[in-house]
Amino acid sequence: MGTIIVGAGGHGRVVLDILRQAHHVDPVGFIDSNPVLRGREVDGLTVLGSLPDIPELRRRLSIDAAIVAIGDNATRDRYAKVLSSQGLRLVNAIHPKASVADTVRLGRNIVVAAGAVICAHCRVSDSCIINTASIVDHESFLGRAAHICPGARLAGRVIVEDLAFVGIGATVIQCVTIGRNSTVGAGAVVLRNVEPFTTVVGVPARRLESSEDKKLAAAVEAVAS
Ligand SMILES: CC(C)(COP(=O)(O)OP(=O)(O)OC[C@H]1O[C@@H](n2cnc3c(N)ncnc32)[C@H](O)[C@@H]1OP(=O)(O)O)[C@@H](O)C(=O)NCCC(=O)NCCS
Known part of the structure; x- marks a missing residue:
């Protein structure tokens, strides 16, 4: 078959x-x-x-x-x-040069690319991508259809909720939660929890205001002045 x-x-x-x-x-x-x-x-x-x-x-x-x-x-x-x-x-598609610890629990429809490392006691839900040379350290949890981009690094006990995107080269310190449907920009260093449906960028990572946020802030300033 x-x-x-x-x-x-x-x-x-x-x-x-x-x-x-x-x-x-x-x-x-x-x-x-x-x-x-x-x-x-x-x-x-x-x-x-x-x-x-x-x-x-x-x-x-x-x-x-x-x-x-x-x-x-x-x-x-x-x-x-x-x-x-x-x-x-x-x-699942697991590259022979990826390292997945024996204690990792994997769902289905998961891609683990070359050089990726998933350490002890992590849980990876259905449809996740753990991309090239990324690291998911011990006891971390990846929700459904999350994407850990190339070279991104999650420290221990990080939670990445459903549909979240951790951009290329980003770093997330231990025990942080990346909320559902949120985006961590390329190269960001995340030190605090990220709210669902938000984008954070930079070092340390801060919320990237959407154009709607910016319009609202300008309107508030105009009323105040
Ligand atoms: C964070 C991201 C999603 C934002 O995209 P966007 O909403 O289209 O944002 P824009 O490109 O309009 O940029 C908005 C502002 O944020 C800044 N910015 C965007 N991405 C940034 C990043 N990763 N780090 C720091 N600043 C960033 C821009 O310089 C711009 O600043 P300005 O308003 O002062 O000019 C995107 O830039 C990103 O980092 N994507 C990850 C890509 C990736 O990992 N690809 C791998 C695929 S496998």
């Missing part, structure tokens, strides 16, 4: 490479919503069609499993649920 990779973009290519290097699942093709890609080869693997084609493809080909290789957290999470409801088994 074979596995389809959903998403034939940059992250899809990384996932294909991991599956080939790990040798534990057999990728039979990509699925991608871009009609231009249909029938084309991406790194030697054919784009078989888009999501609505899956039931027909399953009748013709021996497909029993899938992995969603889409960078956007919410889309990856949604597609994983759709594929699972269609009876496909969601598999």
Whole structure:
């Protein structure tokens, strides 16, 4: 039986490479919503069609499993649920040069890229990406469809809630919580909890005001002066 990779973009290519290097699942093709890609080869693997084609493809080909290789957290999470409801088994892609401690509990549809390290007693929920050379230290918890970007480092007992994004090269000190759907900017150093649905940047990390926040602050200042 074979596995389809959903998403034939940059992250899809990384996932294909991991599956080939790990040798534990057999990728039979990509699925991608871009009609231009249909029938084309991406790194030697054919784009078989888009999501609505899956039931027909399953009748013709021996497909029993899938992995969603889409960078956007919410889309990856949604597609994983759709594929699972269609009876496909969601598999993990763990690079042979990643280090995952024996005591780590992993969900499904997880990507652990080359050089990533997940230390003792961490829990990683469904659809997370632990990207190239990132570190998730002891007893940390990653919620559903979180993304720890390349080179990011989480100290021990960090909680990253569902759908949160920890940007490239960011550092998070121990016992901090990164709230649901929040974003930690590239290179930030996070010393305090990050509220859900907020973006923080810089060293130390501070909330990045949205354009709406800025308009509100200007309006308040105008009234005050
Ligand atoms: C934090 C981030 C999401 C903000 O994106 P954005 O909302 O489009 O913000 P903008 O680019 O409009 O920048 C807004 C302000 O924040 C600053 N800023 C943006 N990202 C920053 C960062 N990582 N660190 C420090 N300051 C940053 C900008 O310089 C700008 O400042 P200004 O208003 O004084 O000019 C983005 O810059 C970022 O860091 N993304 C992470 C990318 C990443 O990790 N990619 C890896 C994928 S695998």
